[in-house]
Amino acid sequence: xxxxxxxxxxxxxxxxxxxxxxxxxxxxxxxxxxxxxxxxxxxxxxxxxxxxxxxxxxxxxxxxxxxxxxxxxxxxxxxxxxxxxxxxxxxxxxxxxxxxxxxxxxxxxxxxxxxxxxxxxxxxxxxxxxxxxxxxxxxxxxxxxxxxxxxxxxxxxxxxxxxxxxxxxxxxxxxxxxxxxxxxxxxxxxxxxxxxxxxxxxxxxxxxxxxxxxxxxxxxxxxxxxxxxxxxxxxxxxxxxxxxxxxxxxxxxxxxxxxxxxxxxxxxxxxxxxxxxxxxxxxxxxxxxxxxxxxxxxxxxxxxxxxxxxxxxxxxxxxxx
Amino acid sequence: xxxxxxxxxxxxxxxxxxxxxxxxxxxxxxxxxxxxxxxxxxxxxxxxxxxxxxxxxxxxxxxxxxxxxxxxxxxxxxxxxxxxxxxxxxxxxxxxxxxxxxxxxxx
Numbered sequence: 432x433x434x435x436x437x438x439x440x441x442x443x444x445x446x447x448x449x450x451x452x453x454x455x456x457x458x459x460x461x462x463x464x465x466x467x468x469x470x471x472x473x474x475x476x477x478x479x480x481x482x483x484x485x486x487x488x489x490x491x492x493x494x495x496x497x498x499x500x501x502x503x504x505x506x507x508x509x510x511x512x513x514x515x516x517x518x519x520x521x522x523x524x525x526x527x528x529x530x531x532x533x534x535x536x537x538x539x540x541x542x543x544x545x546x547x548x549x550x551x552x553x554x555x556x557x558x559x560x561x562x563x564x565x566x567x568x569x570x571x572x573x574x575x576x577x578x579x580x581x582x583x584x585x586x587x588x589x590x591x592x593x594x595x596x597x598x599x600x601x602x603x604x605x606x607x608x609x610x611x612x613x614x615x616x617x618x619x620x621x622x623x624x625x626x627x628x629x630x631x632x633x634x635x636x637x638x639x640x641x642x643x644x645x646x647x648x649x650x651x652x653x654x655x656x657x658x659x660x661x662x663x664x665x666x667x668x669x670x671x672x673x674x675x676x677x678x679x680x681x682x683x684x685x686x687x688x689x690x691x692x693x694x695x696x697x698x699x700x701x702x703x704x705x706x707x708x709x710x711x712x713x714x715x716x717x718x719x720x721x722x723x724x725x726x727x728x729x730x731x732x733x734x735x736x737x738x739x740x741x742x743x744x745x746x747x748x749x750x751x752x
Numbered sequence: 753x754x755x756x757x758x759x760x761x762x763x764x765x766x767x768x769x770x771x772x773x774x775x776x777x778x779x780x781x782x783x784x785x786x787x788x789x790x791x792x793x794x795x796x797x798x799x800x801x802x803x804x805x806x807x808x809x810x811x812x813x814x815x816x817x818x819x820x821x822x823x824x825x826x827x828x829x830x831x832x833x834x835x836x837x838x839x840x841x842x843x844x845x846x847x848x849x850x851x852x853x854x855x856x857x858x859x
Contacts, residue, residue: 465788465844472784490784511846527848558825558842567783570811571824641822662824 432533433459435730436524437505438512438675439540441469442716443706445496446723447538447730452503454731459506459532461524467509468493469542470669470707471716473564475592480716492716515539515675517702520737535737536730539676539688539697540705540723543669543714548580552636560642560662565589568662569596577662578603578645580633586666587615593664594624601625601658605632605650628658636663671708680704685711695726701737703729755790755797755806760814766807768835773857774805778821778828780812785844786827792847793829800858804831831857 435451437444440462451458462468471477474489483492501507514525515537522537545563547553553561562568565579569592578601579590587609590600602619607629609616619625634648634655644659671687673680681689681698688697688704695703705726706719755777758766767774777793779786790808797806811818811826821830821837831839831854841853851858 464792464846465785467788468784472788527846558828559822560824562825564785564825567785568825570780570782571818571826641824 432521432535433457434534434734435459435536435538435727436461436522436532436534437538437540438515438524439463439469439538439542439706439708440467440497440507441471441493441540441542441706441719442496443540443542443708443719443723443726444469444538445493445500446720447540447705447727448500448505448723449496449503450724450727451538451730452500452505454727455504456731456734457504457506459508459534460500461508461510461512461526462497464509464511464527468497473566474588475566477716496720512675515679517676517679517699520701522701536701536703536733538695538703538705538723538726538730539680539708540719540726541672541675541708542719543671543707545665546668546670548633548636548665548667550633550636552638556636556638556642559640560638560660561636562662562664563666565592565664565666568664569593572597572662574598575661576659577601577664578628578658578660579664579666580604581666581668582606582609582611583666583668584611584615587611587619589664589666590625591615591618591622594622597624597662599624599626601628601660603628603631603633603645603647606630633663669707669714671711673708683711687711693725695722695729701730701733703733754794755808758807758809760817763809763814763817767832770805770832772805773803773831773833774807775829775831775854775857777806777808778811778818778823778826778830779808780810780826782812783826789827789844789850792850795847796850796854796858803859804854804857 434456435458437460448460471489476486478486510526516523524532573596576599577597580603582604630650631647635646637644688709703726705722829841
């Protein structure tokens with residue numbers, strides 16, 4: 432049995448791993464099979480992570496965090512957790528491969544998933560002009576008129592990035608002001624290819640085999656109008672990934688994992704949460720990293736307080752090198 | 753086994769005239785999810801080499817083929833039989849999900 436298993440491979444997961452590994456807890460980190468590195472893997476330049484005055488590419492930053500976690504003995508497993516059993520002193524983590532791992536503590540840092548628009552045509556047109564990943568798909572919209580839906584930093588970054596390819600990028604936002612940081616807003620306002628469409632939401636997406644346009648609904652007057660488009664990028668926010676802990680951990684009204692005060696302690700002893708999965712407000716790489724630190728320290732304290740049942744040495748050491 | 757690369761000059765031979773069922777992975781270096789799913793496709797290629805041929809096409813280097821097959825989102829995986837697209841899978845998915853999508857061509 433292990434001391435700690437960390438689920439998630441974004442800034443929260445890898446920072447928790449760095450701290451847990453340096454505390455000689457020999458953590459296992461379940462990184463997922465196709466989303467290793469989390470949300471930053473689909474971003475470009477990260478300009479607000481302290482220590483990188485010239486900025487750093489998202490994937491490079493995540494590569495460095497992983498290398499730092501591994502340097503101190505974190506075992507990274509490229510698989511998905513399919514089942515969690517979190518009650519009691521021994522937590523059980525079942526992977527897609529069928530392997531079951533046991534640990535005294537679990538740090539749950541699964542982040543959040545892109546929010547969908549909630550339109551019936553969404554699944555049909557997904558990948559056919561409707562996209563959630565500007566860095567992946569922007570290339571296919573050279574000299575085309577496209578739109579980004581959303582008003583946060585992600586929407587501004589995507590829109591600004593997409594002007595490399597598109598002839599015109601509309602930013603469709605349901606309100607009259609943006610949630611995005613001032614610098615990201617200004618960059619979008621200054622871009623001659625970007626045009627804002629305020630107080631509007633997507634009522635429908637048109638297109639049989641591929642996106643040909645959208646129906647916009649004015650959020651003030653309710654009036655509808657058509658806007659021809661060849662691509663639509665959605666950046667309207669994220670929802671915490673709590674499907675593995677539903678019915679096991681208490682959640683907040685916002686759907687995030689509930690924790691006690693400023694700690695990472697969930698409603699179950701020995702289970703700690705970190706990063707976007709508990710944070711409906713800040714959701715930054717650096718706040719997630721800080722949250723990962725809190726979870727690792729909380730796990731360490733919990734283990735020290737429950738040190739009366741040491742792990743058997745052979746299983747403890749067999750997995751590290 | 754690493755899925756082999758095809759390009760504009762070998763596409764007809766390797767894909768359209770392939771007697772086996774063949775899946776083309778449309779990808780690019782700058783696409784994170786493409787890099788993530790690549791080793792999974794290599795595994796599927798190895799485990800099912802008798803049933804399914806898997807090849808990779810770089811969309812950056814072969815934009816005409818990406819356009820011809822109306823790729824607007826990658827990774828895009830298209831299964832060809834006798835030169836015709838019979839199945840399209842879009843997006844990086846865990847191995848069991850991909851195997852489920854491709855079940856008809858792996859059995």
